[in-house]
Amino acid sequence: xxxxxxxxxxxxxxxxxxxxxxxxxxxxxxxxxxxxxxxxxxxxxxxxxxxxxxxxxxxxxxxxxxxxxxxxxxxxxxxxxxxxxxxxxxxxxxxxxxxxxxxxxxxxxxxxxxxxxxxxxxxxxxxxxxxxxxxxxxxxxxxxxxxxxxxxxxxxxxxxxxxxxxxxxxxxxxxxxxxxxxxxxxxxxxxxxxxxxxxxxxxxxxxxxxxxxxxxxxxxxxxxxxxxxxxxxxxxxxxxxxxxxxxxxxxxxxxxxxxxxxxxxxxxxxxxxxxxxxxxxxxxxxxxxxxxxxxxxxxxxxxxxxxxxxxxxxxxxxxxxxxxxxxxxxxxxxxxxxxxxxxxxxxxxxxxxxxxxxxxxxxxxxxxxxxxxxxxxxxxxxxxxxxxxxxxxxxxxxxxxxxxxxxxxxxxxxxxxxxxxxxxxxxxxxxxxxxxxxxxxxxxxxxxxxxxxxxxxxxxxxxxxxxxxxxxxxxxxxxxxxxxxxxxxxxxxxxxxxxxxxxxxxxxxxxxxxxxxxxxxxxxxxxxxxxxxxxxxxxxxxxxxxxxxxxxxxxxxxxxxxxxxxxxxxxxxxxxxxxxxxxxxxxxxxxxxxxxxxxxxxxxxxxxxxxxxxxxxxxxxxxxxxxxxxxxxxxxxxxxxxxxxxxxxxxxxxxxxxxxxxxxxxxxxxxxxxxxxxxxxxxxxxxxxxxxxxxxxxxxxxxxxxx
Numbered sequence: 024x025x026x027x028x029x030x031x032x033x034x035x036x037x038x039x040x041x042x043x044x045x046x047x048x049x050x051x052x053x054x055x056x057x058x059x060x061x062x063x064x065x066x067x068x069x070x071x072x073x074x075x076x077x078x079x080x081x082x083x084x085x086x087x088x089x090x091x092x093x094x095x096x097x098x099x100x101x102x103x104x105x106x107x108x109x110x111x112x113x114x115x116x117x118x119x120x121x122x123x124x125x126x127x128x129x130x131x132x133x134x135x136x137x138x139x140x141x142x143x144x145x146x147x148x149x150x151x152x153x154x155x156x157x158x159x160x161x162x163x164x165x166x167x168x169x170x171x172x173x174x175x176x177x178x179x180x181x182x183x184x185x186x187x188x189x190x191x192x193x194x195x196x197x198x199x200x201x202x203x204x205x206x207x208x209x210x211x212x213x214x215x216x217x218x219x220x221x222x223x224x225x226x227x228x229x230x231x232x233x234x235x236x237x238x239x240x241x242x243x244x245x246x247x248x249x250x251x252x253x254x255x256x257x258x259x260x261x262x263x264x265x266x267x268x269x270x271x272x273x274x275x276x277x278x279x280x281x282x283x284x285x286x287x288x289x290x291x292x293x294x295x296x297x298x299x300x301x302x303x304x305x306x307x308x309x310x311x312x313x314x315x316x317x318x319x320x321x322x323x324x325x326x327x328x329x330x331x332x333x334x335x336x337x338x339x340x341x342x343x344x345x346x347x348x349x350x351x352x353x354x355x356x357x358x359x360x361x362x363x364x365x366x367x368x369x370x371x372x373x374x375x376x377x378x379x380x381x382x383x384x385x386x387x388x389x390x391x392x393x394x395x396x397x398x399x400x401x402x403x404x405x406x407x408x409x410x411x412x413x414x415x416x417x418x419x420x421x422x423x424x425x426x427x428x429x430x431x432x433x434x435x436x437x438x439x440x441x442x443x444x445x446x447x448x449x450x451x452x453x454x455x456x457x458x459x460x461x462x463x464x465x466x467x468x469x470x471x472x473x474x475x476x477x478x479x480x481x482x483x484x485x486x487x488x489x490x491x492x493x494x495x496x497x498x499x500x501x502x503x504x505x506x507x508x509x510x511x512x513x514x515x516x517x518x519x520x521x522x523x524x525x526x527x528x529x530x531x532x533x534x535x536x537x538x539x540x541x542x543x544x545x546x547x548x549x550x551x552x553x554x555x556x557x558x559x560x561x562x563x564x565x566x567x568x569x570x571x572x573x574x575x576x577x578x579x580x581x582x583x584x585x586x587x588x589x590x591x592x593x594x595x596x597x598x599x600x601x602x603x604x605x606x607x608x609x610x611x612x613x614x615x616x617x618x619x620x621x622x623x624x625x626x627x628x629x630x631x632x633x634x635x636x637x638x639x640x641x642x643x644x645x646x647x648x649x650x651x652x653x654x655x656x657x658x659x660x661x662x663x664x665x666x667x668x669x670x671x672x673x674x675x676x677x678x679x680x681x682x683x684x685x686x687x688x689x690x691x692x693x694x695x696x697x698x699x700x701x702x703x704x705x706x707x708x709x710x711x712x713x714x715x716x717x718x719x720x721x722x723x724x725x726x727x728x729x730x
Contacts, residue, residue, distance in 0.1 A: 056182055059119040059126060061203045064210060065394070068115050068199040072098040077110040077188075084141050084150050087112050087186060104195040105388025106340070108333040113187035113197060119177055127207040128185070130171045131397055132196040133157065133263035134281075140165065140173040141186040150186065157263055160272045167267035168211065174204060193336045194386035196397070218264065221401045225255040228408045232415075243298045247415070250291035254404055257284035278332065282339035286324045289343040293317050296350045299415075300357045300365060309353045316349045340383050347376050371410035378403025458524040462538065462581055476582025482537040482544040482574065482622065483594070483602035484523065486514065486551060489569045489610055491531040507531060510568075513554040521547035526594055532606075536594065541576045541622040542630045545654060548572040548616045552657050573605030574618040576625050601642055605651060608728070612637060613703030616657045620650040632656055633663065635670060637704050638677070640728040648727050653704060665699035672698075676708060681726030683719075685712040 057071035073095035082090075095114060104111065119126070128140065137156040144151065154163045155171030166172035177183050189197065202210060229251045236244035261281045271277040297313050323342045327335050354372055358365035378399035384390045385397070462477060488494070488510070495503050514533060518525060522539040537544040551572065559568040577598035584593050605617045614637065623634055633655040639648040655663045666673075676691035689712040695705035 056116045056118050057201075059117055059121075059177065059201050061121055061123050062206060064202075064206070066201045067102075068117065068201060069098050069102050069197070070100050072113055072115040072199060074098060074101075074111060074113045077112055080110045082110070082112060082188075084139075084152070084186060084188070087114075087188070088150070088184075100391060102196060102198045102392035103385050103388050103390065104197070106193060106333060106336050106386065107195045108192045108331075111187075111189040111191060111195065111197070113189065113199070115185045115187075115199060116182055117177060117185060117201075118182045119179060122179055123203050124176055124178055125204040126175055126177050127166075127202045127204055128173045128175065129168075129200045129202060129207060130155070130196075131198050131200060131392075131394060132171065133169050134193045134261065135171060135189055135195070135197075136192055137190040138171045139186075139188040140171075140175075141188070142173075142175040143184040145178060145181040145183055156190070157278065158272050161267060161270040164266075169263040169266045172207070192331075192333045194340070195388075196385070196392050198392045198394070217398075218262070218401075221405060222255060222259065222264075224405055225251060225408065229255070235415075243295070243415070246291060246295040246298055247411075250288060250295050251408065253284050253288040253291050254400075257281060257288050258401055258404070260284060275332075279327065279335060282327060282335040283324065285339035285343060286320050289346040290317055290320045290324075293320070293346055293350060296353055296368075299368060300353055300362065309349075309356055312349050313353060316346045320346055336386075340386050344380070344383060347379065351376060367410060371407040374406035374410065375400075375403040458536070458538065473583055473585060476580055478578060478580050479538075480577065481579050481581075481594075481598070482539075482541045482576040483579065483599050484518075484533075484535040484537065484544045484548060485573045485603045485606035486533045486535075486548070486570050487606050488531040489571060510555075510558065513558060514551045517550035517554055518547050521550065523547050526592065534594070534599075534603075536581075541574065541618070541625045542627065542632070544574045544576075545616075545618065545622070545626070545630075545632055545656070548574060548654065549656050552615050570615070571606050571609030572616045573602050573607070573609065574616070574622050575599075575602035575605060576619065576621040577601075597642070597645075601649065604640075604642070608640070608651065611728075612653070612707045614653045616654040618652050618654055620652070623650075623652050633667070635666060635704075636674070636677075638728055641725075643729065658701075662699060662701050666702060669695045669698040669702070669705075673702075673705060676705070680708060680712060683715075683724075683726075685715045685719075688712050689716070 055071065057068040060066060073092075075090075075095050117126075130138070135156045136158045138154070138159075140153040140155060141150040142153070143149070153165035153173050153175075155165055155173060161167060166174060175183075175185070187197070187199075189195070229248055232244045232248045232251070235241070236248065260277065265271050265277070293313055293316050297310065301307070301310055320342060323338050327338065330338070351372065354365050354369045358369055378396075381390070381396045382400050385392060390396070462479065494506075498506075510531070511528065511533070515525060518533075518535045521537070522543040523535045523537040526534045526536050528534075535544075535547070537547070552570070555568060555570045562568055575598050577596070579594050579596040579598045581592070581594050583591065585591050601619060605619060609615060609617050617637065618634065626632060634652040635655055637651050637653045639650050641648050655666060658666065672691050673695045676688045676695065678688075679685075679691065680688035689709055692705045692709040692712065695702050696709065699705070
């Protein structure tokens with residue numbers, strides 16, 4: 024029932040498009056002169072044309088223009104003449120009653136060998152010659168297009184006579200289609216888009232089935248890929264899609280590829296049908312017919328090496344019809360036998376056979392030209408590919424089910440071993456982070472070897488409790504451990520929540536890595552500071568819990584170090600050292616979070632984070648200073664606003680400080696302190712400026728901190 028509905032819908036669509044969009048009468052006023060109308064996409068002039076066959080090929084434009092009317096045959100809408108090897112003359116008188124003077128004659132027939140277009144000059148009655156066709160070089164074409172396209176000039180109210188001299192050795196289709204030059208440009212872009220979409224869809228189907236073949240090693244997908252490629256290339260070559268990119272006008276071999284790939288497509292389709300419909304190895308009559316069809320197509324393919332181009336075209340249009348019939352019979356037989364995949368196959372195949380049969384009948388001249396039928400193999404093959412994928416999917420599901428049943432017993436026996444391994448890995452991950460293993464590209468700790476290492480860009484965060492030594496000296500060791508564990512318990516989740524992981528604990532210090540980038544580290548440090556602030560409010564005694572955070576981004580080396588019986592993971596590099604030094608500088612400035620300039624530069628503008636330049640430092644062994652920033656988001660909204668408001672003054676203060684103008688800088692920093700008493704960086708600079716006023720720095724003092 025589903026098959027009948029699909030075929031019925033497809034046939035009705037063809038009739039609709041053929042009847043509604045092939046307006047051969049449009050523009051014909053019955054006077055024998057074809058009237059051109061603008062903005063009409065389906066303007067065919069064949070009903071007004073006359074033609075004749077020049078079998079001896081003796082006529083030229085002078086002789087043709089002088090022939091009496093009795094020599095010419097009225098077209099009667101004929102646009103499909105069948106497969107010919109002759110010269111065909113077409114004549115048409117055109118006029119227009121609109122102001123548009125630039126027109127285009129387009130022939131939806133990319134297979135014509137050579138077309139000479141002659142347009143009459145309405146004043147001198149002389150004829151201008153233009154060339155089109157597949158065997159005409161790109162330089163000689165009147166318009167660079169895969170179809171023969173001829174621009175011409177038509178004054179309003181004038182009648183102009185057009186001649187077409189067509190040399191053909193293939194299926195002769197001559198739909199005379201008229202556009203204004205602007206409308207043709209739009210239509211050409213539309214058809215190019217449709218063609219591109221078709222080839223894109225076919226490539227996607229091809230790639231999808233190639234992936235399935237390499238995944239399953241099922242030869243069915245390989246044969247289907249071969250069929251898709253052959254058919255798509257047949258359409259591509261037949262439509263002369265090489266132009267205007269590649270000029271194969273003088274290459275007879277390329278022209279021969281159309282008939283060759285027509286037969287190759289039939290052979291590939293037959294083999295695919297064989298494998299798809301008959302997965303078992305039993306031999307039946309219908310399988311013998313399929314073999315015979317393949318043999319006949321192969322012999323027809325070999326015969327092309329000894330025949331003319333016209334014979335190639337005849338063979339390519341006639342011989343595949345036998346293969347189509349055999350494939351259809353095989354699908355119907357398997358459907359009646361209850362083979363589930365045959366239902367999808369018949370639905371898919373019905374789209375293709377209807378479109379291909381109509382296309383062949385049009386090429387052979389049994390039915391007139393239709394734009395829809397001309398493109399129907401493209402539509403049919405696309406629909407076929409979609410529905411056939413359902414059939415292939417059904418086959419895959421059945422194979423998966425069989426394999427799943429076979430795997431189920433094995434999975435059950437491995438379940439306990441896997442659960443045990445998970446428990447072990449979970450325990451190990453508390454000592455060696457899983458993220459570290461991922462960076463080293465190791466699936467488990469068992470694969471990690473001494474010396475394994477990898478270099479990559481990463482953000483390093485160091486945090487440390489200030490005055491921890493005093494805390495340890497003034498409290499019992501057990502109480503210190505309890506405080507440290509609560510501290511780590513609070514800060515660890517804040518790191519993990521923002522995409523980081525802890526590399527190691529160094530006493531009261533935490534070293535964390537952020538593969539995702541600096542923004543994650545900044546957000547984590549802000550969250551960690553909030554946790555520290557909350558802990559401080561709940562602590563009793565004189566100790567004020569505070570922590571500093573230093574963040575730097577750059578290249579690091581991650582790996583394992585140690586000896587054969589004891590290994591540890593570590594991260595080394597200048598980036599690690601500078602992050603640690605920045606954490607130390609937080610005490611000097613009284614700032615909770617300091618970040619380097621590489622952190623600032625690698626944060627996206629969309630991240631709503633605020634920074635304030637604090638100083639520049641020179642790392643030991645380096646000459647280029649590193650700019651360091653305070654992360655203002657760690658402050659309250661009021662303090663942040665105050666610091667932002669006084670930043671121009673703060674910046675001037677830093678400038679005068681480095682220029683040894685300590686009195687001016689002291690006054691500027693004092694102004695910042697008045698604006699924001701909580702500005703610890705301004706307090707730090709003011710204190711140093713006072714000290715330098717009393718004891719000036721040495722002559723080689725550069726104003727930069729040295730780490």
